[in-house]
Structures are given as C-alpha cells and as structure tokens.
Amino acid sequence: MSKLSTVIAFFTGAAIGGATVWYITKERYAQLAEEEISSVKEAYAQRESKREKAEKAMSQYQGAEDEDTPATDGPVTPAVTAKVTEKGSISEYAQRIQNGEPLEYSKTVVPTKTGAQEKPAQSENSGDVPYVISPDEFDELDGYTAISLTYFADGVLSDENGVIIDDVEEIVGDDLNHFGEYDEDAVYVRNDAKRCDYEILKDERKYAEFRKTLPTNI
Template structure:
C-alpha cells in the first residue's frame, strides 16, 4: 500500500474511534446527570407531601382575643352604630356639601339653570326630546313612560331660562336631563331614524 493511503486510512480510523469514545463518554456522563436530577425531583416531592400527612399546629399569639367572626350583616350593624363616617362624601376631612348635595331618595326632580346642567361630578347628562304631540323620548326614539318620576313637572317650565329647552336634575337617579322641544310629532321623528334600530 501506498504511504499516503495508509496514513489516510489510519487518520480516518482514529477519527472513527475518537467519535465512538466521545459518544460513549457523553452518554454515560449525561445519563448520570439525568439520574441525579430525577432523584432530586423525587426527593423534593416526597418532602413536599410529608407536611400534609403530619398534623398541623397553629400558633395563637393572644388566645384571649380569638373569637368567631360575625356575619356581614351583624358587622354592618355594629359599624353603623359606632359612628361610621362616610368618607366618600368628604374632602380633606371636611364635609363636601358644597360640591355634592345630600341625596335623599325619593326627592322630587327639580329644574335647574342651563349653567348648572352637567356641572356635578357623578351625574349623567341625558338629552330628551318633547314632541308637539306630547310624547317625551330619548334620542333613540325610546318613549319615556313615567315622565313624573324622571323629570317631575319639568315640562311646565319651558320658557323660564330658554324658550325651547328645560333642564332638570333628578338626585335620586343622579342624572341631569336636558329636555328640548321639537315642533314635529313623534311619528315624524321616527321616520327620520334608520330602519335597523
């Protein structure tokens, strides 16, 4: 054989034997590492499950103060009887009577000036339309059935501030209503709305 061929054959044999030895060594090393990891995970889980089977003790710092919690309704009654302060209606420790009026449910709606409309925080401004045929509705064509509950006697106050508009505040509903007078009838207004409403 030629010297070059035998050198080449020896070189390739060395590469093959080195690759096999490296593969075998790596396989053994990483198998050992994997077994150690599996063993540590098993040990961690076995330690984790042990406290659940052992009886648990609770430490009571002051045994004289341990008592059952009252129900939420009993707690609410007790808090109201102990001088509860409603901080949502105070500003910097002082009563916020100037910013938000005291609301008593059932208080009748009352007219306000156009400048007061939408002025209070927490009050929703709502626009309504009063038609020539006596129908009151919102801008989507929904008829207001209980006019007295919503705006009180607001319809009798057209012309006080503006000829064709009245502004009403309803504290019970937390709404400011703008009622605009329309010379059309309600049926004429419905014809102007899109058909898919």
C-alpha cells in the first residue's frame, strides 16, 4: 500500500470515529436534558398540588368558621371572640397544610382565663421560724448579720464572749438538733425575722469549763 493510501485511510478512520463519538455524546446530553425537564415538571406539579390543597382547605376552614360564628347585630362578645380564636388564624392553618403538619387545633389554641388566678405558693420558710441552711449559704445575704455561737456539752448556748443565750428557741428554734446534716460539729441557722445568720459550733466541754478560760471581768 502506498503512503498516500495509508494517509487517506487514517483520516477516514479518524473522521468515522469522531462522528461516532459526536453522535453518542449528543444522545447522552439529550437524555440528560429530558431527565432535567421531567424533574422540573414533577416539582412544579407537586407545588401546584400543595397550593390547590391549601386553597381547598382554607375554603373549607372559612366555611366552618362562618358556621360556628353566631350572627349578631352588635359588637362581637368576648365569648364569641375566644371561640373563633381557638382555631387559630387562617394563614397559620394554611401554612401547616403546606408544611405537611397534622391539622390539630390544639397547636393554636389560646387558653382563656377562667376564675381567679392561683396564688403563688408561699415559701416553705415564712420567716417566723429559724431554719437550717448550708455552709455555703451562711453570710451570703446582704443586710444579714453573721453571728457565731457555741453549743456546750451541758446544753448551754452562748455567744463568743460567753454570754448565755436565754431565748434559744426564738434565736435558733429547734435547729440545735440538726448537727450532722452538713457538718458533725457545726450547724448553720438563718433567722429571717432578726435578719441574722448563726454559725453554731459544738464544744465538747461544759460551759463552766469554758468559763474558766475567760477573763474575770467578763
């Protein structure tokens, strides 16, 4: 075979191959375009279906609302207003339909206030009775005085200077029985009436022994 024939055969094969590739590429892109168009048409159809469903539901809802609302020549009474409000706004109703949410009136119900409102529960500690607090709460309130007391083995309660507390119940109530709740040798008591926090430390000595350690002029 001559060189000319070889060259002609080469270019002829290249042309045929290129035409084949072009044809296959054309068919592939045509298929992709058709799939894209179908996808767009399907999405549009779904959106139109939702819109028609919402409009239909709104129409039914409006009709039911008109039936429930009694005719009146004067202003709408509060009772009627509350009844209509229970179903929520039409826009909210339609929005829930478009979002595929269940149509439950309970989601937009506006609770009506009936009767007297409940009074807030009073604090467990009304301020009349001293009560035990944690060590972290001691001396934490502004305007409260922190006082240290000592509780001796013979049942005497005194301040730091050895002055005996006579009105124990008024000062700390029955909280001397609460040693060990937070600390074995200490209990902390708050007296709201006197605006005082008491730190009561346990002393294993009797008061008379402690008294001997004090200066004679106290």
